[in-house]
Amino acid sequence: MKTRELAIVALAVTAALVSVASGGAPMGPPTAFLGEGRWSVGAEYGYEQARMNSSGTVTERFLDDSEFFWTQSFEIDDLKSNMVFGTLGFGLSDNWDIFARVGASDAKGRILVPPADTDALARQDDTDGSFGFAWGAGTRATFCRTGPWSFGGLMQVTWFHPGDSSFTVADPLIPDESWVGDASLSYWQAQAALAAVYQVDALRFWAGPFLQFVRGDMDFNGNAVLNEGGGVSTIRWSSKLEESSQIGGHVGLNLELADEWNLWVEGQITGDSWLVGVGGVFVPGKKKAFDM
Numbered sequence: 110m111k112t113r114e115l116a117i118v119a120l121a122v123t124a125a126l127v128s129v130a131s132g133g134a135p136m137g138p139p140t141a142f143l144g145e146g147r148w149s150v151g152a153e154y155g156y157e158q159a160r161m162n163s164s165g166t167v168t169e170r171f172l173d174d175s176e177f178f179w180t181q182s183f184e185i186d187d188l189k190s191n192m193v194f195g196t197l198g199f200g201l202s203d204n205w206d207i208f209a210r211v212g213a214s215d216a217k218g219r220i221l222v223p224p225a226d227t228d229a230l231a232r233q234d235d236t237d238g239s240f241g242f243a244w245g246a247g248t249r250a251t252f253c254r255t256g257p258w259s260f261g262g263l264m265q266v267t268w269f270h271p272g273d274s275s276f277t278v279a280d281p282l283i284p285d286e287s288w289v290g291d292a293s294l295s296y297w298q299a300q301a302a303l304a305a306v307y308q309v310d311a312l313r314f315w316a317g318p319f320l321q322f323v324r325g326d327m328d329f330n331g332n333a334v335l336n337e338g339g340g341v342s343t344i345r346w347s348s349k350l351e352e353s354s355q356i357g358g359h360v361g362l363n364l365e366l367a368d369e370w371n372l373w374v375e376g377q378i379t380g381d382s383w384l385v386g387v388g389g390v391f392v393p394g395k396k397k398a399f400d401m
Contacts, residue, residue, distance in 0.1 A: 125227030135158045135209075137373055138363050139304035140261030140317055142249040143392055145201030151196040151371075153210070153388030160381040161185040161323065165348025169333060172342065183348065185327075188218035190269070193245060198390070204251040208265075214243040216271035216294050220278065239272035259306045266299045269325075280333060288344050289333015298351050300324045302359060305319060313363040321357065321379065325350040354380035369393060 134153040143149055162184055163253045169177045193210035201207060248263025254260075273293045280286040304317030329346035357379030369392050377384040 112209045133159065133300065133321055133377055133382060133384040134265065134267040134298060135194070135384070135388060136265065136300060136302055136319070136359060136377070137262055137386070137388050137390075138306075138313065138361070138371070138373060139249060139263045139302055139317065139359075140208040140259050140306050141200065141202075142336075142363075142371065143198055143202050143206045145200050145202045146363070147200045147392055147394065149196070149208075149387055149390045151198070151390035153194050153196060153386060155190075156190045156385055157188075157192075157382060157384040158189075158214060159188050160354075161350050162177070163186060163191020165327075165346060168345045169203045170343045170345075184221045185350075186219045186221055188216060188272075189401045190214050190216050191240075194243070194245075196390070200362075205247045205248070205373075206214045206250070208231070209244075211244045213240040214269050214271055215240045216269070216274075220276070220292070220337070220345075223321075233316060241270040241272045243267065243269045252258055257308045259308070260304070261306065262301070262303045264299075264301050266297060267272055268297045270295050276329060276331070283333075284333040285336050286341070287334050287336060288329070288331055288346075289334050290329055290344065294325070294327050304359070304366040311365040312331075313365075314361070316360045317358070319357055319359050319377070320355055321382075323351055323353060355384060356380070359383070 129255045130289040133155070135153045144358060162182070166178060166180055171177070177270065192212060192214035194210040196208055196210045198206055198208035245265055245267030247263060249261060249263040251259055251261040262310040268290040271294050273291045277287055277288075277289045280288060290323035298321060300319055300321045302317060306313050308314075327348045327350055329344065332345050333342045333344050357377055359375060359377045361373055361375035365374050371392065373388050373390075375386045379387075
């Protein structure tokens with residue numbers, strides 16, 4: 110099987126695996142650009158705002174060791190994430206690159222908890238997780254080239270583990286009681302993108318559609334406390350996260366600033382999220398694409 114066919118098959122298989130899974134991560138150029146046998150190092154930054162849905166089981170243990178269970182849904186609204194990565198890439202062929210990233214991300218947002226009384230306002234509080242470990246891997250491929258145009262795709266998966274956040278919210282069942290404790294967020298996000306690229310000298314412009322999926326967990330551990338003081342029980346809440354919107358579009362610009370340097374900026378948007386990203390890549394011994 111030819112190298113280009115292998116690249117297409119790899120992307121298709123990865124897309125199928127991901128589709129059984131809205132956070133985001135920078136994608137960068139959607140076509141291969143390193144060249145066979147060449148490697149790269151780089152850095153990238155992304156800022157995202159998104160909305161996520163979740164539902165899980167709340168376990169309340171009272172002072173007499175009796176327990177009460179129920180299912181509770183919530184929404185993370187306006188989740189803001191800063192992410193910084195170092196990257197390492199390698200060109201398997203002129204049309205197929207692979208890459209890995211490692212870095213850190215934070216997470217800040219408003220958690221909305223629907224009350225038992227549907228006519229009442231949702232209870233809410235902010236989560237403010239500090240920077241925690243993040244890492245990922247992916248591949249990009251060029252499917253065809255014609256004149257200044259090229260067409261390709263990218264697949265990547267990124268894992269996020271922001272730091273824990275203190276959390277306080279009114280009990281959705283008992284108005285004069287509050288939950289006080291720590292909330293932890295952990296999730297993985299995958300993206301599959303296609304794009305058309307147009308090149309003018311050292312500039313490459315790209316645009317295309319993408320899919321993104323999120324699966325993760327949000328856990329809360331703390332106490333139910335009466336508003337006038339005093340604890341009445343412990344609360345454990347384990348929830349599964351998923352994206353609110355899966356289909357979006359992305360655009361970007363790549364500049365080959367020097368023979369060995371590539372700088373890029375991009376934007377991503379879905380119905381419930383958006384992301385801006387910037388990055389730089391150093392490719393030792395690489396000539397500009399329009400000189401090749």
